[in-house]
Amino acid sequence: MKLTIIFRGEVNFFLSRTSQRSVFKHTLARKASVKDIVESFRVPHTEIGNLLFNRMSVDFSFNPESDGELVVEEIKSPYDVTRPSYLRKEALDELRFLADVNVMKLGRLLIMLGFDVQVSDSFSDKTIARIADEEKRVVLTRDTDLLKRKKIVFARRLRNHNPYDQLYETLHFFGITGPFNFFSRCSSCNTRLERIEKEKIIHRLAPKTKKYYNTFYICPDCMRIFWKGSHHDSMKKRFESKGIKV
Ligand SMILES: [Zn+2]
Structure with missing residues (x-):
């Protein structure tokens, strides 16, 4: 099967820097889900807002069975995780986070603003995925490969390096404007003071x-x-x- 894959918007961030292309001809040798196809281009499913196959909406489990055009669109901000969408039918009740070890400082800043944030200092990728699934948390990380795990549904792969820039990026992406509960949680363990x-x-x-x-x-x-x-x-x-x- 021959697919034309078109990446639109911010998902281009993940594509190979050397090719500088966002349209690819892709030959499918065997049956594969759209999730696997797209992730073979390094774009994690958690960063995708919409998938169209021959102009019809499809979800991550869809297997293309004919030649066609696959359009992969970014998640548009503000990203409201409490509203169900075609790709994520089970929305979250509230915005809670799990900060990976590579964005620990960001995690602590969010706690200071009053958010419920589990901060990982030594969790394995598997554990992060399990906690995100069980506790319905949005994963924050700079590890792209972590976000290919199926159990992680909601996430942001941070683009910025500086923790305060990451904080701005997070607030902007999830459309958080406050008011905040500054100084309401323990910055060490996330418990309410x-x-x-x-x-x-x-x-x-x-x-x-x-x-x-x-x-x-x-x-x-x-x-x-x-x-x-x-x-x-x-x-x-x-x-x-x-x-x-x-
Ligand atoms: Zn504490």
């Missing part, structure tokens, strides 16, 4: 913290203590300098 009376933790405070601060929060999981000190203020300024109002 709780208010705690100063008297109960006073023995754990450094003299200056004891003197200048009165409002404290605790992570009920890892027991870390938080207060709105200089680190909080500098983070807030940093976010705001990037146009993110917290």
